[in-house]
Amino acid sequence: KAGVTQTPRYLIKTRGQQVTLSCSPISGHRSVSWYQQTPGQGLQFLFEYFSETQRNKGNFPGRFSGRQFSNSRSEMNVSTLELGDSALYLCASSNRPDQPQHFGDGTRLSIL
């Protein structure tokens, strides 16, 4: 069974731009969560989606948004990019919200 697929793997943007990251969960998994990982802050929760509904949201500004489609694929969007948004963005899926999450390889976003 294929794992969690995130695209693109690497992305370079400049301040003020916006970006959309994509995540395809493991087949059959309906719960998708997003995390930001930086050396200083570690792994921080961004959002959780289940059956196209956002169930939880982390403490990030409104520039960070996301959505989930009927096929469970998810996207996250960051608008008005700042230098501090440079990070590894990880998507994780599980068959139910209370079950172990399995991570994709992440999208490494660099802001110049």
Next chain:
Amino acid sequence: GQNIDQPTEMTATEGAIVQINCTYQTSGFNGLFWYQQHAGEAPTFLSYNVLDGLEEKGRFSSFLSRSKGYSYLLLKELQMKDSASYLCAVRFNQGGKLIFGQGTELSVKP
């Protein structure tokens, strides 16, 4: 808050046993997960504890005490490939939101 505390670094010898501790706030606790993350790679799921006791999976075991807000990951017969960061994550309340500790960087020496 919902702080998760684990040691920053540990060093152990190949073939030995190492225990990585994790403490957390007990209020709202609803499950604890351990992940392994090699440098430049995604976290890989290792174990899940929701009830008190020991869960064993090959060379890896994880223990939970809900009343003490305490868990540990035990790695036996250490191998060089076990050098990685080990992340403790706790689910509070309902849903899939996980709060992660900062990770314990384990170095296995020959």
